[in-house]
Amino acid sequence: MKDGQPNTAGAGRTDCAHCPLGKLDHFRRFDDDEQDYVEGFKTGELITETGATIIVDGAHNAHLYTLLSGWAFRYKIMEDGRRQILNYAVPGDLLGLQGSITGEMQHSVEALSPLTLCVFERDRVNELFSNHPDLAFDITWIAAREERILDEHLLSIGRRSAYERAAYLLAFLNRRGRLSGILTSKHNVIPITQQHVADTLGLSIVHTNKTLKKLKDRKLIAWGDGGCRVIDENQLAEIAGWEETEEKRRPFI
Structure with a gap:
């Protein structure tokens, strides 16, 4: 990585025809022209x-x-070093789209675990709107979905109690992890620390620790060195008053 720009030299390449995301029921399939x-x-x-x-x-x-x-x-960092985590990304999510519109990024992105990312040239996005309207719609859908997620996050920080906020965040992350295929019965730990939770919810680390302990005591989550394992996603969602709209096969690029 140099000056925020990745070096893709020597990186491996997954054939789009055999993309592991395309095999999951959660994602829509490309037709032959789109895949090419x-x-x-x-x-x-x-x-x-x-x-x-x-x-x-x-x-x-x-x-x-x-x-x-x-x-x-x-995330964004304030001048005094305080960090606000805005959202989390899982397989299938598009990163960097904001820069295609504004010219420069208004947030940073950090790897929470080892990552593999498909790399695209930002300057070619206009080609999608000119030549592949269905793919262009997919990008619009992704942007609209991100807005809906951020609306829910804002509601959580503004109106939910600390207990409800934590329950919502963990239910949200667990559901996204399951649907994207990154959380399975064998690999079911969300790789976050309590500091990540605190920086997402706008709470002190002490308050966060006490709040997570309440969820742990109710046997809704388990916490270890590797992160958090959600035991009862439905109960967490009920505590938060969160009802996620069921999605059909979602698009990705």
């Missing part, structure tokens, strides 16, 4: 370790990324 275009649109793959910065706030990044495997999070 996406294969040509993709310039390579980026593989990073936990803690790597993928996108830098204020940078003019030349790339878009689709998260192929792993967890990441979007």
Whole structure:
């Protein structure tokens, strides 16, 4: 990584025809023309370790990324060093789209676990709208969905109690992890720390620790060195008063 720009030299490449995301029921299938275009649109793959910065706030990044495997999070840092985590990314999510509109990124993205990302040239996004309207609609859908998620996060911070906020966040992350295929019965730990939770919910680490202990005591979650394992997603959602709209097969690029 140099000046916020990834180096894709020597990176491996997953054939789009055999994309692991396309095999999951959660994602829509490309037709042959779309698959050929996406294969040509993709310039390579980026593989990073936990803690790597993928996108830098204020940078003019030349790339878009689709998260192929792993967890990441979007965040902003205040002048005094305080961090606000805005959202989390799971396989199938598009990173860097904001820069295609504004010219520079207004947030940073960090790897929460080892990542593999498909890399695309940001300057070619207009081709989608000119030549592949269905794919262009997919990008619009992804942006609208991100807005809906952020609306729910804002509601959580503004109106839910600390207990409800924590329940919502963990139910939300667990559901997204399950649907994207990154959480399975064998690998079912969300790789976050209590500091990540605190920085997402706008709470002190002490308050966060006490709140998570209440959920743990009710046997709704289990916490270990590797992160959080959700035991009862439905009960967490009920505590938060959160009803997620069921999605049909969602698009990805």
